[in-house]
Amino acid sequence: MGEDRYLVEMKNIHKWFSGVCALRGVDFAVGYGEIVGLVGDNGAGKSTLIKILSGFYPPDEGKIFFEGKEKHFSSPREVRKLGIETIYQEAAMVPKMSIMRNIFMGRELTRLKVGSVGYLDVPRMEEESMKALEGVDLRLRSPHALVDELSGGQRQGVAIARAMYFKSKLVILDEPTNNLSVKESQKVLEFIQELKKQGISSIFISHNLYHVYPVADRIVVLSHGEKIGDFRKEETSIEEITKLMVLP
Amino acid sequence: MAQGLVNVLKKIILLREISSLIMLLVVVLVFFAISPLFLSQENVAIILEIIPELGIVALGVTMLMISGEFDLSVGSVFAFCPIMMTMFVTWGFPPLLSVIIALLMTMLLGALNGFITLTFGIPSFITTLGAMLIWRGAVLLITGGWPPPFPAEMSTGILVGRLGILRASIFWYGAITVLLWFVLERTDFGNWIFATGGNQPSARAMGIDTHRVKFTNFMLCSLLAGFAGLIQSFRLATTLPSMGTGLEMDAIAATVIGGTALSGGVGTVIGTVIGAFLIRVIDNGLVIIRAPSYWFRVFIGIAIILAVILNSFVRERAKKLRC
Numbered sequence: 001m002g003e004d005r006y007l008v009e010m011k012n013i014h015k016w017f018s019g020v021c022a023l024r025g026v027d028f029a030v031g032y033g034e035i036v037g038l039v040g041d042n043g044a045g046k047s048t049l050i051k052i053l054s055g056f057y058p059p060d061e062g063k064i065f066f067e068g069k070e071k072h073f074s075s076p077r078e079v080r081k082l083g084i085e086t087i088y089q090e091a092a093m094v095p096k097m098s099i100m101r102n103i104f105m106g107r108e109l110t111r112l113k114v115g116s117v118g119y120l121d122v123p124r125m126e127e128e129s130m131k132a133l134e135g136v137d138l139r140l141r142s143p144h145a146l147v148d149e150l151s152g153g154q155r156q157g158v159a160i161a162r163a164m165y166f167k168s169k170l171v172i173l174d175e176p177t178n179n180l181s182v183k184e185s186q187k188v189l190e191f192i193q194e195l196k197k198q199g200i201s202s203i204f205i206s207h208n209l210y211h212v213y214p215v216a217d218r219i220v221v222l223s224h225g226e227k228i229g230d231f232r233k234e235e236t237s238i239e240e241i242t243k244l245m246v247l248p
Numbered sequence: 249m250a251q252g253l254v255n256v257l258k259k260i261i262l263l264r265e266i267s268s269l270i271m272l273l274v275v276v277l278v279f280f281a282i283s284p285l286f287l288s289q290e291n292v293a294i295i296l297e298i299i300p301e302l303g304i305v306a307l308g309v310t311m312l313m314i315s316g317e318f319d320l321s322v323g324s325v326f327a328f329c330p331i332m333m334t335m336f337v338t339w340g341f342p343p344l345l346s347v348i349i350a351l352l353m354t355m356l357l358g359a360l361n362g363f364i365t366l367t368f369g370i371p372s373f374i375t376t377l378g379a380m381l382i383w384r385g386a387v388l389l390i391t392g393g394w395p396p397p398f399p400a401e402m403s404t405g406i407l408v409g410r411l412g413i414l415r416a417s418i419f420w421y422g423a424i425t426v427l428l429w430f431v432l433e434r435t436d437f438g439n440w441i442f443a444t445g446g447n448q449p450s451a452r453a454m455g456i457d458t459h460r461v462k463f464t465n466f467m468l469c470s471l472l473a474g475f476a477g478l479i480q481s482f483r484l485a486t487t488l489p490s491m492g493t494g495l496e497m498d499a500i501a502a503t504v505i506g507g508t509a510l511s512g513g514v515g516t517v518i519g520t521v522i523g524a525f526l527i528r529v530i531d532n533g534l535v536i537i538r539a540p541s542y543w544f545r546v547f548i549g550i551a552i553i554l555a556v557i558l559n560s561f562v563r564e565r566a567k568k569l570r571c
């Protein structure tokens with residue numbers, strides 16, 4: 001059994017890639033409505049850990065509990081149905097598709113279904129996508145604009161609006177502030193705080209401790225596939241974590 | 249008022265089909281200027297008679313290409329289907345059943361392309377290049393290189409029967425075009441096709457079964473190629489083992505001219521229809537103006553390159569128009 005006070009709990013997670021040990025016995029948990037910052041050097045295993053959590057690949061060893069029950073995730077689709085939504089910097093959107101089609105990608109609103117093919121309810125998707133964007137205070141010209149034409153920060157905003165709209169329980173953001181200007185990063189941090197206000201838990205991965213620290217409730221540090229730190233924000237400081245991260 | 253007009257213009261310029269449409273109009277006008285016979289009722293009827301065969305194959309190729317995969321075996325499947333149909337009739341099966349079995353077999357060939365490509369994670373370019381050679385070889389082996397006699401008992405009216413100056417095949421082509429347009433633009437499955445071709449990892453992360461999407465399109469593409477092959481063999485009342493040789497190139501050309509991206513994720517059904525018309529019009533127009541038929545390949549080559557250049561050029565321009 002997992003503990004009830006956690007939304008998600010990963011225990012003793014191991015993962016090998018053709019001889020490389022990416023994760024060696026990591027314990028990781030996220031509470032209800034909590035923002036957890038996940039930091040660590042390049043190749044520390046952050047992406048691998050959250051890819052396991054989002055169903056991309058199974059762990060080679062270890063257990064995952066969601067809302068107290070043990071789960072064996074077999075596909076991203078299944079995980080998404082549970083309410084865990086992952087936002088990758090590059091892979092969150094399909095650039096050549098409209099904002100509306102991106103928001104409803106894989107969860108289209110349909111009117112009539114023939115077999116497994118549904119007739120799109122375009123008017124409702126237009127309306128609802130504008131509503132979803134207002135949820136993060138993002139004002140865009142039209143739901144039919146291509147995502148290609150949005151800035152990196154706006155894209156993150158759309159992805160977060162999407163997660164909110166579909167009432168996710170946990171939103172995982174892998175380096176959402178990568179390649180963004182100071183102002184745009186700030187906007188993304190606001191989006192993340194908006195998630196918390198709505199009671200949605202989130203995992204925020206970044207290289208930039210100065211982005212993670214102000215918004216996170218708890219900070220987890222990975223190094224060479226192992227967890228080397230797990231602090232409530234009050235118990236630590238940027239200096240302490242920095243020292244931990246640069247240690248060999 | 250003026251602003252409204254500019255907006256409408258901008259919309260038109262931004263249509264993906266626009267460069268192919270302009271090229272088609274220019275080509276038609278040039279042929280017409282050289283020889284007014286080109287737009288005579290008889291000649292238009294001839295174009296409409298031959299267009300569905302390439303057109304239907306190209307539609308399948310388009311769907312598959314938007315989802316991010318290739319099929320080079322459509323030309324061979326184009327021959328495989330009618331040949332199998334003929335063989336089944338020769339072996340004593342009723343005509344209609346023979347047609348159905350042959351179509352199911354072509355769908356199976358598509359499934360095989362999809363299965364091999366997706367399970368082994370190899371490029372579909374390779375899988376279907378192999379399939380192209382294998383099925384062409386199979387057709388030659390089955391027939392011994394000789395065209396089997398077209399079954400006399402086969403009633404061909406449903407596919408190629410005459411209605412005035414038209415043939416039934418053009419209506420099949422129209423119906424398939426409308427159906428595929430609808431699927432692509434107005435259904436959730438269409439959205440999955442664009443998402444799969446546009447960014448497969450993110451489509452997968454959003455819970456779309458991208459393998460299923462591609463697999464379905466492999467089958468569809470093959471099925472349409474086989475169906476188009478039947479139309480041609482019904483029209484000519486023969487089944488030649490060499491049918492459809494090189495057709496994969498024309499189908500891909502029609503698709504690319506119509507604005508579909510080779511890399512997937514972008515494309516339209518209507519563009520491909522225009523592309524197919526352009527190819528057939530060039531083919532036919534050269535005959536009408538009595539130019540040597542060798543020019544055909546040259547012009548198609550120019551059309552492909554020009555269409556893609558125009559496409560990206562027009563889009564760049566249109567973007568700047570905005571501000």
Ligand SMILES: Nc1ncnc2c1ncn2[C@@H]1O[C@H](COP(=O)(O)OP(=O)(O)OP(=O)(O)O)[C@@H](O)[C@H]1O
Pocket residue numbers: 017018020021022040041042043044045046047048049
């Ligand atoms: N699919 C894979 N195949 C082989 N090795 C992999 C794969 N994914 C990750 N690895 C290896 O696992 C280790 C951890 O990688 P991971 O991507 O999780 O690091 P990260 O903490 O996200 O790094 P970064 O901050 O650079 O994104 C690295 O050594 C990497 O090379």
Ligand SMILES: [Mg+2]
Pocket residue numbers: 046047048
């Ligand atoms: Mg990473």
